[in-house]
Amino acid sequence: MARQALPFKGPDGTGNALMPIRELAGIKTLRTIAMFVTALLLMVFAPAQAAPNHMRASLIAEGPAQPGSTVALALLMQPEKGWHGYWSNPGDAGYGLTLDWTLPKGASTGAMEFPVPQTLVIQGLMNHVYEHDYAVLVPLKLPVDAKPGTILPISVKAQWLVCTNEICVPERAELQGTVTVGSGPGDKRFEGWRSAMPAPLDRPGTFRLTGKVLRLALPFPASAPLDAPHLFLKTERVIDYAAAQRFFRNGDTLVVEVPLAKSPAPSERIEGVLAMGKDAGGIAFASAPGAVPTGGDEVGGEGAFTASTLAFALFGAFLGGLILNVMPCVFPILSLKALALARGNSQNARSEGLAYTAGVVLACLMLGGAMLALRAGGEEVGWAFQLQEPGVVAVLLLLAVAITANFAGLYELPGLSVERGAGHSGAFGTGLLAAFVATPCTGPFMAAAMGAALVLPAWAALGVFAALGLGLALPFLLLGFVPALRRLLPKPGKWMERFRRIMALPMGLTALGLGWLTWRIGGAQYAAVAVAIAVILLAALAAIGITQRKSRPIGALAAVSALIMIGGVVGLPPPAPVAGVEEDLLGSRPFSEAALAEARRNNLPVFLYFTADWCLSCKVNEKVAIQTDMTDAAFRMRGVVVMRADWTRRDPEITRFLARHGAAGVPLYLWYPNGDGEPQQLPQVLTKDLLVSLVG
Template sequence: MPIRELAGIKTLRIIAMFVTAIWLMAFAPAQAAPNHMRASLIAEGPAAPGGTVTLALLMQPEPGWHGYWSNPGDAGYGLTLDWTLPKGAGTGGMQFPVPQTLVIQGLMNHVYEHDYAVLVPLKLPADAVPGTLLPISVKAQWLVCTNEICVPERAELQGTVTVGSGPGDTRFEAWRAALPAPLDRAGTFAVTGNALRLALPFPASAALEAPHLFLSTEGLIDYGARQRFFRDGDTLVVEVPLAKSPAIVGKVEGVLAMGKDAGGIAFAANPGAVPSGGNEVGGEGEFSAATLGFALLGAFLGGLILNVMPCVFPILSLKALALARGNSHNARSEGLAYTAGVVLACLLLGGVMLALRAGGEQVGWAFQLQEPGVVAVLILLAVAITANFAGLYELPGLSVERGAGNSGAFGTGLLAAFVATPCTGPFMAAAMGAALVLPTWAALGVFAALGVGLALPFLLIGFVPALRRVLPKPGKWMERFRRVMAIPMGLTAAGLLWLASRLGGQVFAGVLLLLAVVLVAALWRVGREQRGGRSTLRWMAPSAAVMIAIAAAGAPRLASTSVVAEEDLLGSVPFDEAKLAEARQNKMPVFLYFTADWCLSCKVNEKVAIETSTVDAAFRIRKVIVMKGDWTRRDPKITRFLASHGAAGVPLYLWYPNGGGEPRQLPQVLTKDMLVDLVGE
């Protein structure tokens, strides 16, 4: 049974548990396979009539398997017990040791990857006869998992308790030490905005290295979100984002783990005031300077590479030629203005992505191209730039005859960055993935570094006169060059129109084509007015605003939500975590790749490497399962899976070898030989 997203709903976990158990009972062989988690029932020692003795459920998973805490997190379910006891006896609640965190395919799990004991108090009957043995039994059910598969298991455990006195089992001392220590005072909690804020009594002198908050109160917080911790004297303030649809609770209970091998404390909190401010201390938000440094460098190099994309290179070329012509008397200031526009666009896109993720949305880099309204606006922009390059009308910011000053350079930078950031290329993928787990200020620094890399060529041309002198001398050829540059921009517009058909269907694409024709006609009229020396600003700006509003808000209403699957040469199947886990359980080789129709590097890899007869023949011989995750439209499951592998966007290529083993992440630039060699390993 694969790990599935269960959305924190306890009822679904229980239903899944019993359906699976019934299925196993119905179709299992006569002799059941041994459990992957061995369970034992142990009594601490004798107890007097009416007294209490502690029982232990000792759980011992096989290497590579794990069990679950009382609140399993985003997936799984915990231990359930059905006791058979002597008349007059009774048990208390289960006491679990401090759990661990385990993130699998983007889901946060609360687990134990080692032997652990769940303690249960047992009160003996008051009329129990000293010297006798009281039989006890329990039917236990649990879920045990690896990182790829889960198996529901059960056992009926037998034991006895001696009525009387005598020495106890010394192992219980260590098992009690593993339990979280209870706080002597209750804390307070408040729900503010989209976060749960918790104030716990915690001595200022107590060490706190790598804390994590585990809530036994279910359905309240986002288990996988970043947790923040602040010290305010002898109070520890914890701030955790809420779940997408948080439960309404009157009390919050859980465990504060204080770091590896540092134990934890059990707490309860009631509604009340929570201090603000304080000094932030360790937690998931910590990162090393080296991690940030590598992310900044990767983003910078990735932005630099984006300059050769067909939708950016024409814009960069014409701006460079405008400077080379000598029409700009302030090359440095224009270079800075262009850079400011590029960096601002990258910061805005990155900031919106971080804000959406903080609000519970599963989005990644280039999320804007998953929105029909944004694609509609991009189509009109690409058509307008193509018409400008073709000489239909003049847009000063993209003219080789005259510059548009700092404002034109700034606007061109905004435009270049907006149309250049759909894909993650070499260096950039790891940087964008790191940005998802860095603190907000550091993540914004990564997006700014991306913008600096994208703007660097034009910035250098503006600041280094020698580079401008290296460029070809001005002449009539520059206007011809501009018209040639209309070809890649026109192809960009055509590609975006194709993307619109894939994203929203034929009707949506048809409406956008009609809008594009109307736009070209309007721009032709603008050109006529400009060549006649007349101003077009009075009616051009309102007309552009109306057309953009129609494209952004009106056209998407016609977009279809149905997905049309495309057949490919390799016969790939759609990405499904359950099917992936099943293939891995059967030790089948799997080539898993994530793509999107708006990702240029993805499509190049598919054309030259993946969907080729050579690779198809090699994969068929070795019976490789090819699985494709199409991220053209927003898909939270794909987004979480990408994030779990440190990627914020596509492409992502994973190879799962024959016979099991850990997946291997492949480079973002593929060749046929590289894929063929995989099956021979």
């Protein structure tokens, strides 16, 4: 809405210009004149300005930087409620941000980088706006002769337009900041601000002007979900911004059709941003004249997802949840509850099966809802995001140790007893527990289903998470409602207690795996403290067991055990910094979009795999298929560039890349046969023969 009002001197004698938007519907052709007049009046009336800005602006440096290197600056723009600012191309009206820098000698700034904008239509005018706080990033190159320890002053004169749906006000501010020459920690807010930026497309698109329509072709994987897309052109005066946009999938190409402006400006290059839907981010692209395919399936608009997309996501989540039951962290719990269920009567079996299912589904809904809420708040997270936090892994470690001790007979936990059930509340609690401890196990089919959930409406996405829980709970639910299945279970006896002790082995292995993961994501000191807390917890649980066998109350000891877990996790030391990619058999390079684009420009084949230390199926694939002599020999013969994207700790760049390829989690395997070809998405279960056949 950028040109909604022309600036003029207000009745209060200030330089603030207020004009009703409804009087400006016919001024689209005056845009250049309005910008000139606005800038002139801002300079004339700036000394008289007294009213506070409706958009608060701040200049922030990411952190110290070495001489000659580049550091990011942020213009943090914070509009008052009900007001909004503008993208670099504001649309049918208004104008964007202008900057006039004062820098130390030898320093220079680059182009402004804007986050993905929103659309706002008022009286038929399409505006590209931000109705929330946003940051514009600017690269600053320091002088090569700057001395370490020096504090460099930086200032900028910024001008912008801020509007409501009724009025607009041109504003300005002179902002001050400093950059220290040297090294040190950076401002963590920049990670979130960068995640709001559109991810650059690694290949150019093509466009054609056909009649009165712009037709644009962009590389876009056929498997990547797309929800309510919108095309924002950085190149001005080409399209009718308010016209309806149409999107078509043609294989791995997305074709966009938009009506042209009345007098489109000729252009040899068209740049812009494809917004992929609410909270789904966007991709930045550049395109040149070229062939644009015809045909394809139309997508986008209201209810962009199809029934088949939702059905695929529901089935994939259900199947993925079902497979989780055989994972070593879930199977022991399920087995013991099944045996306890076999001892009860039919009525209790059904009600406990329903209670267990309710607990599992609720836990999955809570985890999925938390992920959606974090993404809505601007966080770059995916499925199993909680396992990227060292504190959560430490909690899971202590929980696995406690369950292992219970299975080994160190103490009694009624909810997991094979001698007696714990009623509906115990079954419900066991369901919550089973779903929570299942999170370290990422099974097949889940990544694609969770990726689809991220672009579905909230109600449909929650349905996918519920389907995951239903798949996880199905075996126990069937045992509750099908007596014939319960009769297949061995008859109760003393062997059941021995079986419980045997189940301590897989749970113990799970605890060891979580201890290793704690070391991987938190560092040696972090893991050592976590293990020490686990040992103290074991001693407390042993005391509980002794007290239980003496038939004495355990309330005080249980409270102490809980305090050990809570206090121990809160008191853990800070995790170690993220380490680089370790050397492996294939000589894998660390993933970055820039490195991938460079390899493709050099026309090299690329095998790109996304993994995490907490992903069991990832580690199995690496052991049996990827990190093998057979694969290494085949890849070296063809000069394949192997790239490894480690998602063990949170990485916004990896998260955005996964989302663009329709995945919310790992594993993901992509094969780029050459610089120009589309990537081939490989199955989630790999074999050596499959990888070798890629280069055959």
